[in-house]
Amino acid sequence: MQNFFWHNPTAVIFGKDTVKELADHLKAANVKSVLLVYGGKGTFKSGAYTQVTEMLTKAGISFPEVNDVKPNPLIDKVREGIARVKAGGIDAILPVGGGSAFDTAKAIAAGSCYSGDVWDFFEGKAKITKALPIYGVLTASASSSEVNNIAVVSNPKSELKVSITSDVLYPKVSVIDPSFQFTLPVKQTVYGGVDIMAHILERVLDGDEGSELIDDQCYALLRTMIRVIPDLIDDPKNYDARADYAMAGMIAHSGFFSMGRIARGDFSSHKLGHSMSLLFGVAHGASLSVIMPAWSRYLYEDNPVPFARLGENVFDIYDGEDEDKALEAIETLEDFFRDINAPTTLRELGLKEDDIEKLAENACKVLPFGALKELNEEDVTEIYKLAY
Amino acid sequence: MQNFFWHNPTAVIFGKDTVKELADHLKAANVKSVLLVYGGKGTFKSGAYTQVTEMLTKAGISFPEVNDVKPNPLIDKVREGIARVKAGGIDAILPVGGGSAFDTAKAIAAGSCYSGDVWDFFEGKAKITKALPIYGVLTASASSSEVNNIAVVSNPKSELKVSITSDVLYPKVSVIDPSFQFTLPVKQTVYGGVDIMAHILERVLDGDEGSELIDDQCYALLRTMIRVIPDLIDDPKNYDARADYAMAGMIAHSGFFSMGRIARGDFSSHKLGHSMSLLFGVAHGASLSVIMPAWSRYLYEDNPVPFARLGENVFDIYDGEDEDKALEAIETLEDFFRDINAPTTLRELGLKEDDIEKLAENACKVLPFGALKELNEEDVTEIYKLAY
Numbered sequence: 001m002q003n004f005f006w007h008n009p010t011a012v013i014f015g016k017d018t019v020k021e022l023a024d025h026l027k028a029a030n031v032k033s034v035l036l037v038y039g040g041k042g043t044f045k046s047g048a049y050t051q052v053t054e055m056l057t058k059a060g061i062s063f064p065e066v067n068d069v070k071p072n073p074l075i076d077k078v079r080e081g082i083a084r085v086k087a088g089g090i091d092a093i094l095p096v097g098g099g100s101a102f103d104t105a106k107a108i109a110a111g112s113c114y115s116g117d118v119w120d121f122f123e124g125k126a127k128i129t130k131a132l133p134i135y136g137v138l139t140a141s142a143s144s145s146e147v148n149n150i151a152v153v154s155n156p157k158s159e160l161k162v163s164i165t166s167d168v169l170y171p172k173v174s175v176i177d178p179s180f181q182f183t184l185p186v187k188q189t190v191y192g193g194v195d196i197m198a199h200i201l202e203r204v205l206d207g208d209e210g211s212e213l214i215d216d217q218c219y220a221l222l223r224t225m226i227r228v229i230p231d232l233i234d235d236p237k238n239y240d241a242r243a244d245y246a247m248a249g250m251i252a253h254s255g256f257f258s259m260g261r262i263a264r265g266d267f268s269s270h271k272l273g274h275s276m277s278l279l280f281g282v283a284h285g286a287s288l289s290v291i292m293p294a295w296s297r298y299l300y301e302d303n304p305v306p307f308a309r310l311g312e313n314v315f316d317i318y319d320g321e322d323e324d325k326a327l328e329a330i331e332t333l334e335d336f337f338r339d340i341n342a343p344t345t346l347r348e349l350g351l352k353e354d355d356i357e358k359l360a361e362n363a364c365k366v367l368p369f370g371a372l373k374e375l376n377e378e379d380v381t382e383i384y385k386l387a388y
Numbered sequence: 389m390q391n392f393f394w395h396n397p398t399a400v401i402f403g404k405d406t407v408k409e410l411a412d413h414l415k416a417a418n419v420k421s422v423l424l425v426y427g428g429k430g431t432f433k434s435g436a437y438t439q440v441t442e443m444l445t446k447a448g449i450s451f452p453e454v455n456d457v458k459p460n461p462l463i464d465k466v467r468e469g470i471a472r473v474k475a476g477g478i479d480a481i482l483p484v485g486g487g488s489a490f491d492t493a494k495a496i497a498a499g500s501c502y503s504g505d506v507w508d509f510f511e512g513k514a515k516i517t518k519a520l521p522i523y524g525v526l527t528a529s530a531s532s533s534e535v536n537n538i539a540v541v542s543n544p545k546s547e548l549k550v551s552i553t554s555d556v557l558y559p560k561v562s563v564i565d566p567s568f569q570f571t572l573p574v575k576q577t578v579y580g581g582v583d584i585m586a587h588i589l590e591r592v593l594d595g596d597e598g599s600e601l602i603d604d605q606c607y608a609l610l611r612t613m614i615r616v617i618p619d620l621i622d623d624p625k626n627y628d629a630r631a632d633y634a635m636a637g638m639i640a641h642s643g644f645f646s647m648g649r650i651a652r653g654d655f656s657s658h659k660l661g662h663s664m665s666l667l668f669g670v671a672h673g674a675s676l677s678v679i680m681p682a683w684s685r686y687l688y689e690d691n692p693v694p695f696a697r698l699g700e701n702v703f704d705i706y707d708g709e710d711e712d713k714a715l716e717a718i719e720t721l722e723d724f725f726r727d728i729n730a731p732t733t734l735r736e737l738g739l740k741e742d743d744i745e746k747l748a749e750n751a752c753k754v755l756p757f758g759a760l761k762e763l764n765e766e767d768v769t770e771i772y773k774l775a776y
Binding site: 009247 | 389390391392393394395396397398399400401402403404406409597599600601602604605607608609611612615627628631632635636647648
């Protein structure tokens with residue numbers, strides 16, 4: 001097991017009707033005004049907008065807004081938020097939504113304390129040292145952004161979808177009320193679920209010996225997701241399934257499962273997926289259900305062990321050599337994605353064979369990446385081809 | 389799943405040769421002097437004492453000492469530490485040891501900021517609102533005290549072994565170097581392991597529906613312990629097994645596995661065990677390997693479900709009705725305790741039949757407790773009888 005440092009200071013208020021509990025935390029921190037950051041329709045439909053604004057009004061906290069945050073959020077929206085904060089009078093940022101709202105909020109929180117352009121952070125030209133405090137309300141689980149120190153933002157101009165990480169970006173307090181997710185479109189529940197699974201798969205398949213304890217915890221979480229995603233397709237208002245899904249979503253990419261791993265995960269599939277989102281607007285979860293099986297097929301013959309262990313521990317595959325188990329595990333995962341109507345090929349997403357080159361070119365901009373194998377340009381192209 | 393609040397602010401430095409990394413944290417907090425709190429022999433034998441004092445000396449931090457902290461630590465030692473702090477010049481408390489050193493340090497940290505006698509906190513006569521910061525170095529895993537906000541202390545005069553809990557008692561930073569545990573006596577590895585398992589068993593057997601996700605995580609942790617305890621009996625210097633054991637010990641009673649549970653665990657076995665430690669000096673882990681099976685046998689017929697689930701998920705027991713599986717699970721657990729040379733009867737501990745009455749009388753002082761069943765005086769006596 002590798003040495004590690006663990007510190008996750010975010011407080012979580014989890015459960016039904018808990019938004020009102022956020023007021024005490026805001027008051028204790030003497031917050032008088034927050035910048036409300038959210039998307040659109042979904043925030044209203046879930047009831048979150050009403051509950052949050054009522055809570056703030058009752059607490060005497062003003063809440064200027066930045067809204068219309070999109071999935072795969074854009075740097076221009078971040079700049080809009082920063083401009084609003086710099087106009088004055090904002091004590092904290094309050095995202096209401098999923099990972100996009102939280103990621104936008106984090107970038108605004110950091111950019112508001114910086115005199116240059118916020119994209120500098122994403123390009124590594126400046127280091128984040130300070131940020132406004134973040135208090136968030138989650139309405140869609142997937143990214144763990146509600147409890148981690150990461151923000152992923154897209155810049156169409158420079159054709160980059162990249163992340164920033166800083167310990168000042170941990171939300172102070174996040175409210176996770178699983179019942180806000182009752183009204184999510186089925187597709188979003190499925191894609192969010194794939195993303196949660198991918199955060200775990202990126203770790204258990206990274207080739208690091210890590211810790212058997214943490215691997216066992218990872219496998220248990222994958223089995224939970226394989227149980228609850230179909231439950232939620234059948235009944236989107238199944239509270240206990242929503243709660244397990246939301247808790248899994250919170251833990252999966254919180255850093256907890258990186259303990260003891262040298263690589264802290266592989267994350268090639270995430271990088272390859274980012275190019276699909278950036279160039280073709282593919283939903284993040286859909287990019288992962290396409291690319292993870294392709295990445296796996298490309299690498300399992302040279303590295304059968306992690307895939308075989310996945311097969312044994314998640315899919316009860318015990319027959320054959322490691323290589324056989326590995327292939328069966330990949331096929332079973334792919335079958336699961338198909339069963340829940342997640343795409344597994346670029347073709348299904350409407351991409352053409354010619355697009356592979358564009359994808360590869362874009363992904364190669366952020367090479368090197370990968371832990372099970374550090375990928376090169378040829379690998380990247382071959383994986384996209386397999387995904388086609 | 390029940391609503392919950394989660395916030396664990398402790399930072400963990402985990403791994404080989406990591407004591408030196410604590411210096412930066414102490415310096416950043418402007419700590420000039422710490423009260424070193426430790427037991428005796430073990431602290432020297434593990435190498436921890438040398439590493440810690442070298443680190444402090446190099447960092448220019450002075451370290452007056454309170455030593456000779458015993459297992460099942462005593463309130464008088466806490467008072468000794470408080471007197472030293474009140475004499476002046478101490479910025480923080482630095483336990484080096486296992487749960488006893490950490491618990492003593494926490495009680496000192498709180499008592500040093502209070503004008504009355506520290507036992508008031510344990511009797512509920514005063515509320516902890518302030519404490520000196522705690523920076524600890526763990527040399528024996530078991531209690532999770534290194535990452536939680538709990539301290540358990542014994543008072544022989546009032547015949548009570550009781551706990552305090554306060555959010556100001558979370559250590560700021562804990563160093564967990566599993567290699568310090570290479571030199572633990574086998575017995576302590578076994579008893580610590582039983583304690584870690586008990587922290588999980590208290591939860592999965594508490595009768596709360598909780599969360600299937602968290603239960604699955606709990607079962608995975610139990611399977612890890614059943615693997616690593618025998619590995620460590622065979623080879624006390626097996627680093628990966630020590631690391632999994634230390635990580636399990638850290639997570640088990642950190643609050644993580646209470647997420648979504650109404651009762652946050654049953655803990656009757658802990659209370660019944662405390663009387664054994666207090667009156668007869670029984671090691672904490674030994675009290676648990678005796679009492680948990682007895683408590684289980686007493687309750688499983690009326691509550692077979694949690695025991696049956698334990699059987700399925702940890703011991704692969706799938707045949708028969710829930711009641712059959714439950715009994716087989718309890719027997720298998722007891723067999724495991726016997727296999728690792730943990731006691732399973734009061735008789736083995738040298739107690740006499742007459743002692744049952746004294747134990748019951750003592751335990752009944754802190755009634756009510758228990759979640760699967762809230763125990764009454766008769767229950768308490770019957771469980772001790774079964775344990776005899």
